[in-house]
Amino acid sequence: MERLSDFLNRLFDEYHRDFLLSTDPLEFVHRYQDPRDREVIALISALLAYGNVRQIRSSIQNAIDRMSSIATSPREFIFHLQEPAFRRQAFKVFRDWVHRFNTGSDLVRLLELLARSWERHGSLGGHFLSYKDPDDSDIETALNKLIAEWRSWAKATGAAKHSSFYFFLTAPASGSCCKRWCMFLRWMGRRDALDPGLWCMESPLLSTFPEGRYLRTAELVIPLDTHTGRISRYLGLTTRKNADWKAALEVTERLRECDPNDPVRYDFAISRLGILDLCQKSKNKEICSRCPLDQVCTPPPLPLRLKEAES
Numbered sequence: 001m002e003r004l005s006d007f008l009n010r011l012f013d014e015y016h017r018d019f020l021l022s023t024d025p026l027e028f029v030h031r032y033q034d035p036r037d038r039e040v041i042a043l044i045s046a047l048l049a050y051g052n053v054r055q056i057r058s059s060i061q062n063a064i065d066r067m068s069s070i071a072t073s074p075r076e077f078i079f080h081l082q083e084p085a086f087r088r089q090a091f092k093v094f095r096d097w098v099h100r101f102n103t104g105s106d107l108v109r110l111l112e113l114l115a116r117s118w119e120r121h122g123s124l125g126g127h128f129l130s131y132k133d134p135d136d137s138d139i140e141t142a143l144n145k146l147i148a149e150w151r152s153w154a155k156a157t158g159a160a161k162h163s164s165f166y167f168f169l170t171a172p173a174s175g176s177c178c179k180r181w182c183m184f185l186r187w188m189g190r191r192d193a194l195d196p197g198l199w200c201m202e203s204p205l206l207s208t209f210p211e212g213r214y215l216r217t218a219e220l221v222i223p224l225d226t227h228t229g230r231i232s233r234y235l236g237l238t239t240r241k242n243a244d245w246k247a248a249l250e251v252t253e254r255l256r257e258c259d260p261n262d263p264v265r266y267d268f269a270i271s272r273l274g275i276l277d278l279c280q281k282s283k284n285k286e287i288c289s290r291c292p293l294d295q296v297c298t299p300p301p302l303p304l305r306l307k308e309a310e311s
Helices: 002-013 017-023 035-047 053-068 074-080 084-093 106-121 124-129 138-154 162-169 181-188 226-234 246-257 264-276
Strands: none
Touching: 002 264, 017 264, 035 053, 035 074, 035 106, 035 124, 035 181, 053 074, 074 106, 084 106, 106 124, 106 138, 106 162, 124 138, 138 162, 138 181, 181 264, 226 246, 226 264, 246 264
């Protein structure tokens, strides 16, 4: 794996760059400086990250615009959601908002869960980390518990009648690769020019976390989607044909051999190859020769299939 790490590091140096943020929903988080605004926008941006890039960006911007029409900032929108009159107004403002499988009501219900986490734990980070045992090797247990509690809260408010809402609440326990949640957690757990690291040791929200708890880069799991799944198979990081939770763990474990402390740092760069159409589904000498991974990449005989529609 030492040889592969050299090629992945070259890819990282070339594509883990802030000028490429315009191709990723993470770009919206960088528009805000307040950590609470960032937590809100990160959650929305990550969980709407399914579909094509243009559609994703349009839906996120539309959601932000609607929030701004009745609140001075994303954090104020969340704080006011506990008020019945404001809640009714929020549902009205999002009445005709749609993003593929999800409706405006789904999104407001999601943000209600965030508001409740803030009220009880001080931040979503505080809520998630209340389930994070320091001995956990990764985020699986904490994510399962957070999603289970959010599901129970949602059912109590009547969200069970809206099956599309639960597309937001995928969990490892169901076998899902949880691409969008793993991407959100990558943003929260890593701190560099791209990832804001809102839940890491240097977090401005640290006072809301249980004592001694924060998210470590070594605990993160790769956000496995169409692009990262396919390319991971080309690189021999997984032999699984389904991009499920087991495949995500397998890819992450192989990447730990390249960087034990920060295995998912390659995620943004790998996914750019697919998003920018720089990696084809079959060998193309002209295109592949320009790729930093060309010498360690072997396209598989069968395409990787996603377990759920989270491309």
